[in-house]
Amino acid sequence: MTKPKTVLFACGTGIATSTVVAHAVEEALKKRGISITTRQCKTTEVASYLADVDLVISTAQLPKDLGKPAITTLAFLTGIGKDDVLDKIEAILKS
Amino acid sequence: MAQALMNDLDPGAILLEVEAATDQEVIRLLAERLHSLGYVKSSFAEAVLARESQLPTGLPLGGDNNVAVPHTDPEHVLKPGLAFATLSRPVTFGNMEDPDEKLPVRLVFLMALNDKDKQIEMLQEIAGTIQSSETIEALIKAKSVDDVSRLLG
Numbered sequence: 001m002t003k004p005k006t007v008l009f010a011c012g013t014g015i016a017t018s019t020v021v022a023h024a025v026e027e028a029l030k031k032r033g034i035s036i037t038t039r040q041c042k043t044t045e046v047a048s049y050l051a052d053v054d055l056v057i058s059t060a061q062l063p064k065d066l067g068k069p070a071i072t073t074l075a076f077l078t079g080i081g082k083d084d085v086l087d088k089i090e091a092i093l094k095s
Numbered sequence: 096m097a098q099a100l101m102n103d104l105d106p107g108a109i110l111l112e113v114e115a116a117t118d119q120e121v122i123r124l125l126a127e128r129l130h131s132l133g134y135v136k137s138s139f140a141e142a143v144l145a146r147e148s149q150l151p152t153g154l155p156l157g158g159d160n161n162v163a164v165p166h167t168d169p170e171h172v173l174k175p176g177l178a179f180a181t182l183s184r185p186v187t188f189g190n191m192e193d194p195d196e197k198l199p200v201r202l203v204f205l206m207a208l209n210d211k212d213k214q215i216e217m218l219q220e221i222a223g224t225i226q227s228s229e230t231i232e233a234l235i236k237a238k239s240v241d242d243v244s245r246l247l248g
Binding site: 012013015016017019020023024043059060061072073074076077078079080 | 146149150152154155156157164166167168169191192193194206208211214215218219222225226
């Protein structure tokens with residue numbers, strides 16, 4: 001059993017859309033047999049939360065050059081392109 | 096997904112076929128309702144407007160009928176609540192994902208959030224609702240609170 005990867009979920013307030021997206025991604029990945037540890041913060045605070053994070057998923061624009069894999073997506077709110085984004089997330093977490 | 100949005104949506108905070116020129120105008124109208132109904136503090140409207148200008152909340156649905164979900168920090172909120180407006184003509188909101196991109200919006204859900212569990216539920220229900228293009232179309236055409244209630248109840 002490998003250690004679950006840590007995913008940092010970010011949004012404008014760090015409490016609203018990131019909570020919904022974290023929940024949706026966690027559930028969807030569980031169905032694919034992947035468990036993750038989730039963290040949340042505001043997009044403006046991302047840099048100070050990166051230390052042991054494997055992937056950043058945000059609903060709002062992120063600062064450039066975080067030095068970590070990052071995905072900005074609204075797919076978990078609008079439903080558009082959700083499976084494609086999940087494939088991308090899975091690929092990053094398995095790499 | 097369950098569409099129990101009416102549980103959160105105060106009938107007194109539903110505005111249909113609003114004629115508004117800007118996102119600020121819609122937000123002010125809805126915030127005024129939430130304030131008079133006792134959901135938010137008087138600072139709420141300005142806080143939402145400030146946030147919207149920095150971090151817009153438009154959600155692109157791939158066409159001309161997009162949705163916006165303005166909200167702000169919990170300190171301006173007294174109890175969780177939701178206000179809803181349909182716009183007779185689209186109003187421009189920034190795209191949450193890319194603030195420089197402007198989206199024509201027809202439906203606005205103004206959220207008063209201060210309870211973590213409640214807000215997950217509310218946002219999940221909004222997300223579930225907007226993922227149905229039929230519901231979006233029907234909401235735009237809604238003529239009465241009863242119409243909205245049937246669609247979101």
